[in-house]
Amino acid sequence: xxxxxxxxxxxxxxxxxxxxxxxxxxxxxxxxxxxxxxxxxxxxxxxxxxxxxxxxxxxxxxxxxxxxxxxxxxxxxxxxxxxxxxxxxxxxxxxxxxxxxxxxxxxxxxxxxxxxxxxxxxxxxxxxxxxxxxxxxxxxxxxxxxxxxxxxxxxxxxxxxxxxxxxxxxxxxxxxxxxxxxxxxxxxxxxxxxxxxxxxxxxx
Amino acid sequence: xxxxxxxxxxxxxxxxxxxxxxxxxxxxxxxxxxxxxxxxxxxxxxxxxxxxxxxxxxxxxxxxxxxxxxxxxxxxxxxxxxxxxxxxxxxxxxxxxxxxxxxxxxxxxxxxxxxxxxxxxxxxxxxxxxxxxxxxxxxxxxxxxxxxxxxxxxxxx
Numbered sequence: 001x002x003x004x005x006x007x008x009x010x011x012x013x014x015x016x017x018x019x020x021x022x023x024x025x026x027x028x029x030x031x032x033x034x035x036x037x038x039x040x041x042x043x044x045x046x047x048x049x050x051x052x053x054x055x056x057x058x059x060x061x062x063x064x065x066x067x068x069x070x071x072x073x074x075x076x077x078x079x080x081x082x083x084x085x086x087x088x089x090x091x092x093x094x095x096x097x098x099x100x101x102x103x104x105x106x107x108x109x110x111x112x113x114x115x116x117x118x119x120x121x122x123x124x125x126x127x128x129x130x131x132x133x134x135x136x137x138x139x140x141x142x143x144x145x146x147x148x149x150x151x152x153x154x155x156x157x158x159x160x161x162x163x164x165x166x167x168x169x170x171x172x173x174x175x176x177x178x179x180x181x182x183x184x185x186x187x188x189x190x191x192x193x194x195x196x197x198x199x200x201x202x203x204x
Numbered sequence: 205x206x207x208x209x210x211x212x213x214x215x216x217x218x219x220x221x222x223x224x225x226x227x228x229x230x231x232x233x234x235x236x237x238x239x240x241x242x243x244x245x246x247x248x249x250x251x252x253x254x255x256x257x258x259x260x261x262x263x264x265x266x267x268x269x270x271x272x273x274x275x276x277x278x279x280x281x282x283x284x285x286x287x288x289x290x291x292x293x294x295x296x297x298x299x300x301x302x303x304x305x306x307x308x309x310x311x312x313x314x315x316x317x318x319x320x321x322x323x324x325x326x327x328x329x330x331x332x333x334x335x336x337x338x339x340x341x342x343x344x345x346x347x348x349x350x351x352x353x354x355x356x357x358x359x360x361x
Contacts, residue, residue, distance in 0.1 A: 073239075073240040073241075074240055074241060074242055075240070075242075075283070076236065076238070076240065076242040076243050076244040076305075076307055076308075077244045077271070077283060077301055077302065077305055077307070078273060078281055078301060078302055080236055080237075080239045080240075080341035081236070081301055081341050081342060081344060081345065083239075084236075084239075084340055084341035084342035084343075087342070088340075088342045120239055120240055123237075123239040124239070147278075147279060147280070148278045148279065148280050150280070153283075153284070154285070158269075158309070160271075160282070160283040160284070162280050162281065162282035162283075163280055163281065164279055164280050164281075165279060165280060165281035166279055182275065182281060182301070182302045183301075183302055183345070185345070186342060
């Protein structure tokens with residue numbers, strides 16, 4: 001028993017040291033996404049979810065690791081890749097998935113009805129939240145996040161939509177830590193979501 | 205004279221439908237599993253002689269369009285139709301996510317593990333058939349797309 005003392009103390013001190021670092025002092029330098037220099041609070045906007053209910057983004061996601069992406073279901077090139085990567089990360093680290101809200105906001109409300117949006121997201125993970133709104137509501141949501149609002153290109157049924165290409169990540173403390181542009185690798189998602197999930201919610 | 209022999213040979217062989225002898229070679233053909241009405245086809249084209257990809261067709265979709273996604277300085281991405289993509293001996297044509305791609309419009313509900321026959325149309329080489337594997341969208345990113353390729357091909361089966 002006597003010999004356990006010093007080693008035990010070292011272990012305890014190490015734990016304290018680690019704990020001291022884990023609140024806000026998470027090794028942000030280990031994030032592989034594009035870091036945000038000055039973490040900013042979550043934007044405020046209210047849209048409508050796929051069940052037709054109002055969804056107050058800041059309120060609904062409070063205290064949760066939150067991912068946000070603007071896209072559209074007719075987009076075959078980059079939107080599905082982002083979403084499939086996040087779904088794969090959820091599969092790989094289920095404890096992170098259950099503490100994370102993934103929010104997909106359509107920038108094509110004309111074609112993306114709530115039902116279309118739901119079916120699209122269910123291809124990836126049925127936990128993903130889908131939001132839509134009027135063109136004006138969607139534009140102000142994008143402005144609140146600080147991205148260039150999306151707009152239609154081309155005519156007829158075949159139009160495409162130019163939209164923000166990155167996924168945003170707020171930790172549970174409500175601060176934006178990193179952005180994930182298109183081309184982000186699967187390993188980056190796994191690494192970063194695990195790290196971001198360690199950040200504790202801010203005291204209220 | 206020599207050129208004529210090659211040309212005739214090429215014509216004969218292409219008449220038999222053997223794409224690899226047109227001087228065009230296609231590799232890494234893959235299609236993200238459709239999650240909406242459209243699906244994107246990615247592949248790499250190498251060639252012995254300068255040529256241009258003009259379009260494509262497949263039974264698995266209503267139509268196929270060539271598109272190019274570009275990333276803009278403000279962080280947005282946009283996708284534009286393209287009339288064709290050039291390919292040269294020293295400049296392979298790479299169709300890849302976030303760049304040039306062929307978009308299947310109103311694609312069938314294909315599932316990962318399926319494969320799709322696509323006919324590519326080149327200005328000089330004519331029609332070249334290729335078989336594309338349908339893969340999980342997370343797995344379309346190309347060469348360094350994953351460190352776990354072997355098991356990925358098993359997913360969803």
